Amino acid sequence: MMTSCRNIDLGTMMMACGCGRRQFPSLAKTVCKFTSSNRSYGGLVGSCKAVPTKSKEISLLNGIGQSQTVSFDLKQESKQPISLVTLFELVAVDLQTLNDNLLSIVGAENPVLISAAEQIFGAGGKRMRPGLVFLVSHATAELAGLKELTTEHRRLAEIIEMIHTASLIHDDVLDESDMRRGKETVHELFGTRVAVLAGDFMFAQASWYLANLENLEVIKLISQVIKDFASGEIKQASSLFDCDTKLDEYLLKSFYKTASLVAASTKGAAIFSRVEPDVTEQMYEFGKNLGLSFQIVDDILDFTQSTEQLGKPAGSDLAKGNLTAPVIFALEREPRLREIIESEFCEAGSLEEAIEAVTKGGGIKRAQELAREKADDAIKNLQCLPRSGFRSALEDMVLYNLERID
Numbered sequence: 032m033m034t035s036c037r038n039i040d041l042g043t044m045m046m047a048c049g050c051g052r053r054q055f056p057s058l059a060k061t062v063c064k065f066t067s068s069n070r071s072y073g074g075l076v077g078s079c080k081a082v083p084t085k086s087k088e089i090s091l092l093n094g095i096g097q098s099q100t101v102s103f104d105l106k107q108e109s110k111q112p113i114s115l116v117t118l119f120e121l122v123a124v125d126l127q128t129l130n131d132n133l134l135s136i137v138g139a140e141n142p143v144l145i146s147a148a149e150q151i152f153g154a155g156g157k158r159m160r161p162g163l164v165f166l167v168s169h170a171t172a173e174l175a176g177l178k179e180l181t182t183e184h185r186r187l188a189e190i191i192e193m194i195h196t197a198s199l200i201h202d203d204v205l206d207e208s209d210m211r212r213g214k215e216t217v218h219e220l221f222g223t224r225v226a227v228l229a230g231d232f233m234f235a236q237a238s239w240y241l242a243n244l245e246n247l248e249v250i251k252l253i254s255q256v257i258k259d260f261a262s263g264e265i266k267q268a269s270s271l272f273d274c275d276t277k278l279d280e281y282l283l284k285s286f287y288k289t290a291s292l293v294a295a296s297t298k299g300a301a302i303f304s305r306v307e308p309d310v311t312e313q314m315y316e317f318g319k320n321l322g323l324s325f326q327i328v329d330d331i332l333d334f335t336q337s338t339e340q341l342g343k344p345a346g347s348d349l350a351k352g353n354l355t356a357p358v359i360f361a362l363e364r365e366p367r368l369r370e371i372i373e374s375e376f377c378e379a380g381s382l383e384e385a386i387e388a389v390t391k392g393g394g395i396k397r398a399q400e401l402a403r404e405k406a407d408d409a410i411k412n413l414q415c416l417p418r419s420g421f422r423s424a425l426e427d428m429v430l431y432n433l434e435r436i437d
Contacts, residue, residue: 113430113431113434115159115431118424118427118428118431119158119162119165119166119424120424121166121169121420121421121424122162122165122166125161125165125180125185125188126158126161126162126165128185129158129161129185129189129192130158132189133192133193136193136236143225143229144228144229144232146221158192160188160191160192160195160292160293161188161189161191161192161296163293163296163297163300163318163321163425163428164184164187164188164191164296164297164299164300165180165184165188165300166424166425166428167296167297167300167314167317167421167425168180168184168188168300168303168304169421170416170417170419170421170422171300171304171306171310171314171416172184172304173417173419173421174304174306174310174416174417175304175306177305181303183244183246183303184300184303186240186244187244187249187296187299187300187303190237190240190253191253191292191295191296191299193233193234193236193237193240194233194234194237194253194256194292196233197230197231197233197234197237198260198292200216200217200218200226200227200229200233201227201230201260203216203217203218203219203226204218204223204226204227204230205264206351217229217230234257238254238257241253241254246302246303248302249299249302249303252295252298252299252302253295253299255295256291256292256295259286259288259291259292260287260291260292262287263285263286263287263288263289263291264288266283266284266287267288267353270284270354271351271352271353272352272354272373273354274354274362274368274369274372274373276354276359278356278359281356281359282323285322285326285327286319286322286323288326289322289323289325289326290318290319290320290321290322290323290325290326291319291322292322293318293319293321293322293325294315294317294318294319294322295315295318296318297314297315297317297318297321298311298314298315298318300314301314309415310415310416313412313414313415314412316408316409316412317409317412317413317425320405320406320408320409320412321405321406321409321428321429321432323405324402324403324405324406324409324429324432324433325432327355327356327398327401327402327405328402328432328433328436330348330355330356330357330398331356331357331395331398331399331402331436332435332436333345333346333347333348333349334346334357334386334389334390334394334395335395335436345386346382346383346386349372349382349385349386349389350376352372352375354372355398356394356397356398356401357389357394357397358372358389358394359394360392360394360397360398361388361389361390361391361392361393361394362392362394363392364392364393365388365389365391365392367388368385368388368389368392371385371388372385399436402432402436403433406429406432406433409429410426410429413425413426
């Protein structure tokens, strides 16, 4: 099979393969099937070939609006929903060990920092990023002939969760959020100063453990993520209420804020399995596309879920001037929406009117299509892995994300 990678700035080749595939919502027809242990999926017929795409000008768009030679059918045949418990069943022991280690690796130098760490780690969370690290680690370890995960694999998962946690602490400060996962946020309990320092400390501690892995490629990879976090926040802050924001600008910001860490997680896991470079690049692309799809779905749910489901008012991102994919699409068809946003919702009921305009203008539907396109790309990236329970779980992760908007 021919594979190649796409960097964040450079478009190169898109892998397209007709090997047995799982399905997600799309338009192509299916003509063959295979059965997994718990679910039957459709596939499609085709041959492996690389399709050249344009470079810089399409960037993260990956051909949106361009003609596509191959379109995978991503329609799930089973009606049985995917749960996170089932999704991470194969790495449950790995995740339990990670949970046991998280507090200890933060360190015990300052009681306030320990209390802050206990507050956010103790709040639970899905542990999706370390779960992805473990799934990709096992899948690529099988490819490399490793019988078990290395210490580096496990430490990487811990580092990734620490970095993610640090970013959440800082996000809550920036967003002035008083609740996180049903508990008071660190800055609500200890004040903004302590919250900022706690986030900084956790970034620093993660960096120290990262340096001790003594793998320059992974050090560079994860260090870039921390830089990307800051770039994403700056981009978002500088484009509030800007109705001229383009889709590729939104995707780049989403990469910085969300997908960069996921991509680094999955590539880092493959690097520690010592697989071939083309496989590590495909794992990076998988993480990038999955991360973007997750962010787009989250942005859709900001409009479609209730306040009780979201844990915050519907349309709260829009109210703050953060224009996401549904809004960007709807602005093309709803001139009134621009007026409302540029007025910064100064009139009573204007936010509710804007939310209605986003749906009326087709913003939700087109954003759903974009999320599915990124999911389709993520599935293609997994074709370099041998068929196994771990690869199936990674495919299920893509399905799980799309089920949130079905």
